[in-house]
Amino acid sequence: MRVLLTSLPIHSHLTPAVAPLAQALRDRGHEAVIATGPAMGHLDHTVTLPDVPAPSDFGPPPWIPERDGVLKVPLFAHDLVVKAAANILDFARNWKPDVILRETNEYGGQIAAEVLGIPHALLEIAPFAPHEIPDLGEQMDKVRARFDVSATEPSFTAGLTPPSWHPSQHHYRVPIKQETWEKAPEIVATFGTNAGLLMSGSKLPHLVVEALGKVAARSVVAIGRGDWTGPRPSNVRLEPEIPQQQLLGTAKVFVTHAGYSSVREALTAGVPMTCIPLFADQPRNAARVEDLKAGVSVEVKGLTATVLAERIQHVLETRAYYDKAEKFSGEMAALPVFTEIPDHLVSAV
Incomplete structure (x- = not known):
């Protein structure tokens, strides 16, 4: 099976779960590549999406948290999702994945799967993040209108915490390894x-x-x-x-x-x-x-x-x-x- 994983080009999105999942797929004999922006294109088995910027591309905001409080970060940008979907389609039409699996914060992969008429799946690396986006369904429909497609539900959703944290279709654990330091910190x-x-x-x-x-x-x-x-x-x-x-x-x-x-x-x-x-x-x-x-x-x-x-x-x-x-x-x-x-x-x- 060919699996195209999509992720925002952010280290904390890719390293803990997306990249290890891609490796797990390859270990099982599947083909798996990650479509992400240039900032994380140095990782193995990645496809670069030229129109997907990283936070560092915008520079730091004039924000001092102890003075200003919680920073309001826009988690959905219509034009960027359109560009990401177009970039993913450019690659996917030639590579022909069987399924597109996106991480929570990357929405172009779902649009691309709906255009191609193939299943899409979701890896919940930030299950509460969609709640921070006002009218997310309406905003996604506006992007779909650009591609003349209709909404479909994910065929598979993987959560990384138990149902008591956030309900999902399936739940998994990411193991951690203990490291011994001299005088281990409390x-x-x-x-x-x-x-x-x-x-x-x-x-x-x-x-x-x-x-x-x-x-x-x-x-x-x-x-x-x-x-x-x-x-x-x-x-x-x-x-x-x-x-x-x-x-x-x-x-x-x-x-x-x-x-x-x-x-x-x-x-x-x-x-x-x-x-x-x-x-x-x-x-x-x-x-x-x-x-x-x-x-x-x-x-x-x-x-x-x-x-x-x-x-x-x-x-x-x-x-x-x-x-x-x-x-x-x-x-x-x-x-x-x-x-x-x-x-x-x-x-x-």
Whole structure:
């Protein structure tokens, strides 16, 4: 079977799930390539869509989260979806895929499948993101009108968390590996791969490090590349990058922006969270963490190191958060492994 996967050219969209799924398909003997923008065209087995820009192509907004609050990011742009669908069709008409499988935030793949009259499937890497798009169905229909096609339902939908997080047609777990560090950190803090680009003028990382310095626990913080001019508490290890999913295997608290992949990895590991949502679907993810009582959410606007330290300490000392996180981890462990998606996809289409 030939599977064309489509994704926005964003590292956090491709690396955790889309690229591994493409590899899993190839391991099962199928042909699988990923159609994405030039920014991620260096990955193996990719097809470049020239009209699909990455966030870095637009430059950072004039936004400082601790001053301005949550950033409103447009998650659907009519013209870009039209161009993406056209680019995908240019390739697909020659390659002739049997199915197009898109990630949640990429909509051109679905339009292309509807034009070609072939099945399409959905990999839910951000299940709450569509709720951030007003009138999504109407906006998709306007794109369909450009191609003179009608809407069809996905033949297969794969969620990466249990139904208690978000209902889907099928549910899978993405395994995480534990990594042993000398003096393994009790608290892990990172804001993902996109945050550094978007909040270049922010002192939020300094604030987080200062807050962790007030908490009696060993911590590690991913601070990105470049000179660090912020505080250096003795109990806080500063690293340009960290192996997040591995470290969560031994952590007690995760300080996170509540991106879906980060939340999923924390819940897989059974680690409660202190969430500081910044943009896109992150506020909904953080609210869901609170609803599940697997952690707390902290508003970024006006945040101080003292307030953040208090919330981190609260999670660290509250057994109920660990109990809920461990319960969710058990639900994750009971799901079929992510690498079973190819077999189920074949059966569905």
